Amino acid sequence: GQNIDQPTEMTxxxxxxxxxxxxxxxxxxxxxxxxxxxxxxxxxxxxxNVLDGLEEKGRFSSFLSRSKGYSYLLLKELQMKxxxxxxxxxxxxxxxxxxxxFGAGTRLAVHx
Amino acid sequence: xxxxxxxxxxxxxxxxxxxxxxxEQHLGHNAMxxxxxxxxxxxxxxxxxxxxERVENNSVPSRxxxxxxxxxxxxxxxxxxxxxxxALYLCASSQxxxxxxxxxxxxGPGTRLTVL
Numbered sequence: 001g002q003n004i005d006q007p008t009e010m011t012x013x014x015x016x017x018x019x020x021x022x023x024x025x026x027x028x029x030x031x032x033x034x035x036x037x038x039x040x041x042x043x044x045x046x047x048x049n050v051l052d053g054l055e056e057k058g059r060f061s062s063f064l065s066r067s068k069g070y071s072y073l074l075l076k077e078l079q080m081k082x083x084x085x086x087x088x089x090x091x092x093x094x095x096x097x098x099x100x101x102f103g104a105g106t107r108l109a110v111h112x
Numbered sequence: 113x114x115x116x117x118x119x120x121x122x123x124x125x126x127x128x129x130x131x132x133x134x135x136e137q138h139l140g141h142n143a144m145x146x147x148x149x150x151x152x153x154x155x156x157x158x159x160x161x162x163x164x165e166r167v168e169n170n171s172v173p174s175r176x177x178x179x180x181x182x183x184x185x186x187x188x189x190x191x192x193x194x195x196x197x198x199a200l201y202l203c204a205s206s207q208x209x210x211x212x213x214x215x216x217x218x219x220g221p222g223t224r225l226t227v228l
Contacts (some may be wrong), residue, residue, distance in 0.1 A: 004154070030211045035219075040220045042116070042202070043155075048214040087155070097167060097209035098143065100217060102155040 001025040004103035006088050011109045012078055016089075020073045020106045022088035030093040033100065034062050034073045038084045046086075047073070083110045114138055116220035118203050124226045126194065133188040135203030142208045144186040145217065147177060148194045149200040161186060162209045193227045200224050 003025045012018040024032070031050040035043040049055055049064035049071060062075040075082055085105040094100050116137045125131050137144065146158040160168035161180040175197075177189040186203055204217040 010177065031214070033214075033216065037132075040221075042219040045214075045216040047216070048216060089155075091211060095168065096211075097162070098206055098211055098215055098217070099157065099160070099168070100155075101157075104154045105151060111155040 002090075002092065002101050003063055004088055004090060004101060005018075006086075006103045006106045009027070009107045011080065011111065014080060014110055014112050016078050017074065017076050018078060018109065020075070020086050020088075022071045022073070022103060024069050024088070024090050024103075025048070026069075026090050026092055026101060028030070028092045028094035029066065029090060032062075032064055032071050033089040033090040033091065034060075034071075035087040035089065036084050036089060037105065043087055078110050080110050083108060096108070116203060116205055116218050116221035118201075119222050121221065122226075124225045124228065125190070126228050127193060127195075129193075130189070130191040131208060132190065133201055133203075133225075135186040135220055137184055137186075137203075137205040137218070137220075139205060141205040141218070142183050143179060143206045144183070145204040145206075146186065146188055147202040147204065147219075149202055149222070149227055151199075155202065158186075160209070167209065185212055190225075193225075198227045201215075222226050 006022045034046040037043040047062035088103040089100040159178045179187040200222040202222045203220040
């Protein structure tokens with residue numbers, strides 16, 4: 001079967017660092033995505049990992065370990081505007097196309 | 113307009129009504145998707161289109177009927193819905209259906225649907 005787990009909620013302090021974990025079990029793995037979704041808005045693409053290791057993009061970094069079925073999103077120098085839901089998604093290409101399977105999302109609250 | 117747009121943003125309908133959701137992408141993409149997002153649940157893929165051809169119907173009830181007249185427009189026709197169909201309906205597009213590279217999906221803001 002397919003299963004993606006991430007914490008439901010997290011809180012952090014402005015200026016701090018937070019790590020949001022995601023574990024997955026799926027066949028046909030072909031990449032892992034992180035999206036950010038502010039309340040009432042569209043999910044927006046943050047990062048993509050297909051090989052093991054760390055991808056850094058400004059204040060955000062994403063890590064992948066395919067052997068462990070594990071990823072994390074690291075947010076540095078947190079700002080109030082980072083309060084949002086963070087969605088982990090795995091691409092499953094068993095059907096031969098760009099199919100994303102999403103986790104339920106982690107709601108992050110950043111407080112002063 | 114840029115990106116992916118959806119109308120209406122909010123919709124309230126009775127169980128006997130017929131309504132349609134509209135999605136338009138201004139990115140020159142060839143693939144479009146409908147997702148359902150219910151509270152505290154993962155996004156559920158409903159339909160996938162590539163160059164106006166339906167590629168996937170993810171076991172969606174027939175009261176939801178998609179239409180893709182061209183690669184820029186996608187509709188979701190609704191009829192005789194149930195209260196449990198109340199959710200946020202998101203449209204997305206990607207360059208194509210390939211799994212090479214990121215080929216990330218770009219989402220619209222969604223239509224918040226309430227079925228009474």
